[in-house]
Every structure is written in structure tokens, then in C-alpha cells.
Amino acid sequence: MGRHHWRKIFSILFVLSIQCSVFSVTAADDINLKKVAEAEKRSEAITEAQGGLIMARDGETPLTALIAIGQAIEENDWQAAAEFVDLRYLPKGINPEDGPELLRKLVILWNKQNIIDLSQISDQPTGHLNDKLPSYRDLLGVLETNTGPVPVYMQHVPDGKGGKIWKISNATVAKIPELWDEYGYSPQIEALANFLPEFSAFHMENWQLLILSLSILFGWIGTGLISLAAISIAKHFEPKIAGLSRFCGRSLRWFLYLSLLQYAALALGLSVRARVWFDNSTLLYLANTILILGLVELYSAYKSKQLHDQDKSYSVALLRPMVAILKIVIVVVIALMWFESSGYNMATILTGLGVGSLAIALAAQKPLENVFGALTLYAARPIKPGDFCRFGATLGVVEEIGLRSTRIRKLDRTVVHIPNSVFSSQELENFSVIDRRRYKHDLRISLDTTKEQLQMLLMELRKLLLSHPRVLEVAQRARFLAIERDAFVVNVNAYIDTGDINEYFGIAEDLNFHLLNIMKELDIHIAPIGQNVVLNNAVPADLEVQQRAEQTIRQLIDEEALPFPNYSEDTRDKFKDSVAYPPIGSVTKPKDVLKSPEELEVENEIEAKS
Known part of the structure; x- marks a missing residue:
């Protein structure tokens, strides 16, 4: 392709870019996608029905004339289609030999505003007789212009063989040049259309x-x-x-x-x-x-x-x-x-x-159940992303609550997706909302322990619980619970003022060390598990420790100060927070210890007052 051809194309496209902005885009107000689709469907049905019958001669009725025009246009035979255009008695300046070109322009003008619904076209040789038009004329439709509507007629005219045939009226043909000058394509558009190969798609022309x-x-x-x-x-x-x-x-x-x-x-x-x-x-x-x-x-x-x-x-x-x-x-x-x-x-x-x-x-019953399950979780808020919980045998951290399922990452880092309908309807244990942790031990004390040693042990344990700053007063107890055939059972129970599991382990560890010290000072031993026969030299009990325990208990009895079943209120107040925590020598300082909500609330009140 020569350089001058490309220059011609770009010059045409430049003109088009200017002219496209001034094209008329007038549309018939009563035409929409549904009507176009329905009209095409009816027209296709009529065309197929006509094709399966012994058809009347082309042009004998308005319907057969339009079908013949349409088939010729589909075959790109404008000359054959122009046979159904009345080219007689045209005004000067309109050449009858331009019939195919005139029809092409009329089709373009028509298609820009209208569609042909073959179900509305008469299939009788006489045409429509009740349309208030002369018997030799039928109305196809109108073209809207700035000066008013221009009717498009079909006309019953002589066929030159002694009969009559339906054609597009010469009155309509006479107005095509004027309509084209106003609403047709510009010469540049026509030049581009002629330059390009002939093709069309989606009811659009090549250009x-x-x-x-x-x-x-x-x-x-x-x-x-x-x-x-x-x-x-x-x-x-x-x-x-x-x-x-x-x-x-x-x-x-x-x-x-x-x-x-x-x-x-x-x-x-x-x-x-x-x-x-x-x-x-x-x-x-x-x-x-x-x-x-x-x-x-x-x-x-x-x-x-x-x-x-x-x-x-x-x-x-x-x-x-x-x-x-x-x-x-x-x-x-x-x-x-x-x-x-x-x-x-x-x-x-x-x-x-x-x-x-x-x-x-x-x-979609199950998916909808999952959606409503998600809404239930959002509304009730039993869990939230980041919570550590147990659902059945699944233990892990909630990562996401979706519309279909809840995603949980287990302790071994695997991921489990549980449908929301199941998740919201069964038992759920949320560890992240724990406000305090329970400290509980059942100490099995050796049967060699004397009564006075047990009493001293209980006194020291209660003192420990009362003295420790992180142990709450709720449900504190250290009780001689039972006598079994292999051990004395001492129950220690308390609540630690933290919900954080890691902090709880640190506090429990500190309590355990204190407990071991108490048992060592009182020469108290844990009973061995099960029944064992031990043959060895007898180890005499520490008589000094036993005598000291007996003297202490006897003195408390004489002074009427024996702390059973509980310490007095004054003594409890003296013991409160007397144990150092974190322990002496610890790298963790008091300022580094997580504080309970109650402590934080008190500190905030003090700061607000100051």
C-alpha cells in the first residue's frame, strides 16, 4: 500500500474525528431492546413460514415485496432489490438508473430510525384497506426530520406486463436526496466506506x-x-x-x-x-x-x-x-x-x-444457613478474629469469619474451615474472654505428717494466698480435704487476676516455689503414688521440727489465736500484699508486670484526681 494511501486514510480519520461529534443521533422514542428483539423474532418466523409455503409472486403483496427486497440486500444484490422501487415520474435531477444507490441510502436512513416488523405488513394483494390511505398505497413508517415526519410508502403500480406489483413509492424516492443531504453520511465517510473492504458485523458497516x-x-x-x-x-x-x-x-x-x-x-x-x-x-x-x-x-x-x-x-x-x-x-x-x-x-x-x-x-439451603450463621456470629459476637477458642475437638485461633465459614488456625499451624451454620449452633469455648485464671492443686501429703504439721501447712498456705498481690480474694481456700489410705489430701484453690495465659504461668510458678519452700521448712513430704513396698533403714523424723510445730500450735491455742477455720480480718489485712512479686532478685520489675483491670482503673482515677 502506497504512502499516499496511508496519508489519505489518516486525513479521512481526522475529518471523521471532527464530524462524529456533530452526527445526528436521533432515536425513535418508542423503540427499545425488547421491541427490537420481539420484532426480529416475529419477522424471522414470518419469513420462515413464507419460505415453507407456495409463495405468491414476488411483489404481489406488500409483504412479499419487502421479503424480496430483504433477501436481495442480504445477497448484496442492490440491482435486484431496486426492481421493487418505483422509479417512474421522478423529479429532475434524480436519475432512474441510480435506483440501487437510492435504495441503499433509503435503507441506511430507515435503519437509523426504524425497524421493519413483518407482522405489521399486509400479506394481501390489496394491502391494508382500513388505513385511511388510497387503496393503492400502504404506509411502512415515517422518518423524523427537523421539518416534520416524512412518510415512507409502498405503492401498487403497473408491472409492465399487464398486472400490478407492490413497490416503494416514487413519492418517497423523490425525497431521498434531500433526506440524505441532511441525515446521511458525509463524502468523507462515503470515501472511507468505499476504500475499506466490504464487511459488516453486529448491524454495523465497515467504517x-x-x-x-x-x-x-x-x-x-x-x-x-x-x-x-x-x-x-x-x-x-x-x-x-x-x-x-x-x-x-x-x-x-x-x-x-x-x-x-x-x-x-x-x-x-x-x-x-x-x-x-x-x-x-x-x-x-x-x-x-x-x-x-x-x-x-x-x-x-x-x-x-x-x-x-x-x-x-x-x-x-x-x-x-x-x-x-x-x-x-x-x-x-x-x-x-x-x-x-x-x-x-x-x-x-x-x-x-x-x-x-x-x-x-x-x-441453596445450606449456603443460606451459613450466611445466617455468619450474621448470628456478627450479632451475638461470641468470638472475634484473634480469639483463642475450642470448638468440639478443634483448638486454635480464629483468623476470619466469612459469609460461608469461619477459619481457625490450630496449634500445629494447620487451618480448619468450619461452616457457620455448624459453628453458630454448637457449643463454643472462648479462652480469650477469660477475665481471671484459676490456680488449683490437690496436694497429697505423706501419712507420716503429724496433725500439727498439717495445721501449720494450712496456716502458711492461707497466709501465702492472702499475701500474694496477684491472688484475688474470690474463692481463696487451703483446706484439709480428705484422708485416704495412702495420703492426706490438702486442696489449694485461688484465682489469679489475669486472663493472659502466659502471665498466669509466671504467677503460678511463683506460687509453686513458695509452696515448696513452706513444705521444706515444715519437713512435709508428698505421698508417693500407688502402693509400694520399700525396704530400707528407717529414717527418724525430725523431732525438732515436730516439737516446734507442736509448741506453735499449743501457743496459738493458749492465746486463742488458732487460725481455724480462717484467719481473723485484722490478720488478713496485715498479710495482704506482703509477699514480694515479682520475687526478689527477678529481672522482671513491678512496672513490667501486666496489671489487672481493677488496678488500671484505680490508677486512672488517681491520675485523674492529681
Whole structure:
């Protein structure tokens, strides 16, 4: 292809870029997607029915004349199609030999505003007799112009063989040049159409397909450049508005791109069959859907960051399914609006959706149970992401509560997905909401221990529990619980003022060390488990320790100060917080120890007063 040809193409495209903006895009108000689809379906049925019958002679009725014109046009035989155009008695300046070209222009003008519904065309030789027109004339439709409607007639005229035939009226043909000058294609468009190979698709001509393809390509590039500029600006606001760059790079770009294609397509002077997809703003509905969903995502990202900063992770987990549901509602509403603009009856659609929803609900019973289970978890809030819990035999940390299932990471780092319908309906144990930890031991004391030693042990244990700063007063006890055949059972029970398991282990460890010291000082031993026969030299008991225990108990009895069943209130107050914790010499200082909610509340009150 020579260089001058490319120069010619680019010059034509440059002119087209200017002229496309001034093309008339007048559309018939009463034509929509539904009517076009129904008319095409009826016309196809009539054409097939006529093809299966012994047909009347072409042109004997208005219907057969139009079918013959349509078949000739499909075969690109405009000369044959022009046989059904009345070229007699035309005004000066209109050459009858230009019949094929005149018909081609009429078809273009007609297709830009109308469609032919063959079910409305008479199949009688006499045509329609009740249309208030002369018996030799039938009305096909009208072309809307700035000066008023121009009727398009079929006319019963002599066929030159002694009979009559239905043709497009010469009165209509006489107005084609004038209509074409006002609403037809420019010479540049015609030159481009003639230059390109003959092809068509989607009811669009070759030049329309070319320009639309170029609009798709360069529109994507152009909106990409705009999107990059928007992203560079959005990055300055990203710390405050999370997700803004992503919104500009995706949602905003697609919105601009589809909107550009919508207006570009309407500027091409498309036929009704092609333009009906754009007249009802299909691309604009899609563009607005993407934009609205992008705005929802943007708000979701902004709100998620805000909730994370406020340490409200549970609300973030609740936000995700709510956003998903909102998106579904938006898509359904916009889809219904598009169907209504396309001519479909909204009541019929909603009725169909009602029946369909019932069928879907029955078919998707389990998924819906999971969704309602998720809503139950969000409303009741028995758990939240980050909680350590037990569900049946599953023990682990909750990572995410989705619409279908809850994800738990077990202690061995494997992941379990539990359906929400099951998760919300069975027993669940949440360890993360524990406000205090229980310290409990059943000490099995050797039967060699004397009564006085046991009494001293109980006294020291109670003193320990009262003295330790991290042991709560609730349910404190150290009791001689039972005498069994192999041991004395002493029960120690208390609550530690922490819910954190790691901190609890540290405090329990400290209590255990104190307990061992007490038992060592009192020469008390743990009874061996089971029954064993031990043959060895007898080890005499430490008589000094036993005598000291007896003297201490006797002295307390004489002074009426024996602390059984409990210490007096004054003594309890003296013991309170007298044990050093963390222990002396520990690397952990008091300021490093996690404080209970009660301690924090008291400290806050003191700071507020000061």
C-alpha cells in the first residue's frame, strides 16, 4: 500500500474525528431492546413460514415485496432489490438508473430510525384497506426530520406486463436526496466506506466498525493516561484515604473508558439494531455500576483502616460481609433498572425473581444457613478474629469469619474451615474472654505428717494466698480435704487476676516455689503414688521440727489465736500484699508486670484526681 494511501486514510480519520461529534443521533422514542428483539423474532418466523409455503409472486403483496427486497440486500444484490422501487415520474435531477444507490441510502436512513416488523405488513394483494390511505398505497413508517415526519410508502403500480406489483413509492424516492443531504453520511465517510473492504458485523458497516475499534484502542490508552495522572495525585492523600490509588487505577479508569465508548458509539450514526444497545445506556449502566462498586470498596478500605487504628478488628470482620451484601444489592438494582429501560415489564421480572428466589432458596439451603450463621456470629459476637477458642475437638485461633465459614488456625499451624451454620449452633469455648485464671492443686501429703504439721501447712498456705498481690480474694481456700489410705489430701484453690495465659504461668510458678519452700521448712513430704513396698533403714523424723510445730500450735491455742477455720480480718489485712512479686532478685520489675483491670482503673482515677 502506497504512502499516499496511508496519508489519505489518516486525513479521512481526522475529518471523521471532527464530524462524529456533530452526527445526528436521533432515536425513535418508542423503540427499545425488547421491541427490537420481539420484532426480529416475529419477522424471522414470518419469513420462515413464507419460505415453507407456495409463495405468491414476488411483489404481489406488500409483504412479499419487502421479503424480496430483504433477501436481495442480504445477497448484496442492490440491482435486484431496486426492481421493487418505483422509479417512474421522478423529479429532475434524480436519475432512474441510480435506483440501487437510492435504495441503499433509503435503507441506511430507515435503519437509523426504524425497524421493519413483518407482522405489521399486509400479506394481501390489496394491502391494508382500513388505513385511511388510497387503496393503492400502504404506509411502512415515517422518518423524523427537523421539518416534520416524512412518510415512507409502498405503492401498487403497473408491472409492465399487464398486472400490478407492490413497490416503494416514487413519492418517497423523490425525497431521498434531500433526506440524505441532511441525515446521511458525509463524502468523507462515503470515501472511507468505499476504500475499506466490504464487511459488516453486529448491524454495523465497515467504517463504523473501524472507528469503534479505534475508539476501543485509543480510548483505553487515553483513559490509562488520565488514570496515571489521577493516581499520582491520589498518592498524596493515600495516608488519609486508604485505597484511593487503587480506585483511580481501576474503577475510575473503567468508568471513563465505558462512558467514552458509549458516547463514541452514539456519534457513529448506527442503525437501530446496533444503536439499541447504546440508546438504553447499557455501557453507562455498566460504567456507573463499576464506579459505585469502586466507591463502596473505597469507603470500605477507608473504614477498615480507621477501625484498625481504633483496635476494632471485630468490626472490620463485620464490614466485609456487609460490603459483599451491599454490592449484590447494588448490582441487582442496577440490573433491574437496565431491564426496565430496555422495555421489559418490571412487575413480570419481579414476579419471576420471586419464583426464582424460592427455587434458589430451596436449592441453596445450606449456603443460606451459613450466611445466617455468619450474621448470628456478627450479632451475638461470641468470638472475634484473634480469639483463642475450642470448638468440639478443634483448638486454635480464629483468623476470619466469612459469609460461608469461619477459619481457625490450630496449634500445629494447620487451618480448619468450619461452616457457620455448624459453628453458630454448637457449643463454643472462648479462652480469650477469660477475665481471671484459676490456680488449683490437690496436694497429697505423706501419712507420716503429724496433725500439727498439717495445721501449720494450712496456716502458711492461707497466709501465702492472702499475701500474694496477684491472688484475688474470690474463692481463696487451703483446706484439709480428705484422708485416704495412702495420703492426706490438702486442696489449694485461688484465682489469679489475669486472663493472659502466659502471665498466669509466671504467677503460678511463683506460687509453686513458695509452696515448696513452706513444705521444706515444715519437713512435709508428698505421698508417693500407688502402693509400694520399700525396704530400707528407717529414717527418724525430725523431732525438732515436730516439737516446734507442736509448741506453735499449743501457743496459738493458749492465746486463742488458732487460725481455724480462717484467719481473723485484722490478720488478713496485715498479710495482704506482703509477699514480694515479682520475687526478689527477678529481672522482671513491678512496672513490667501486666496489671489487672481493677488496678488500671484505680490508677486512672488517681491520675485523674492529681
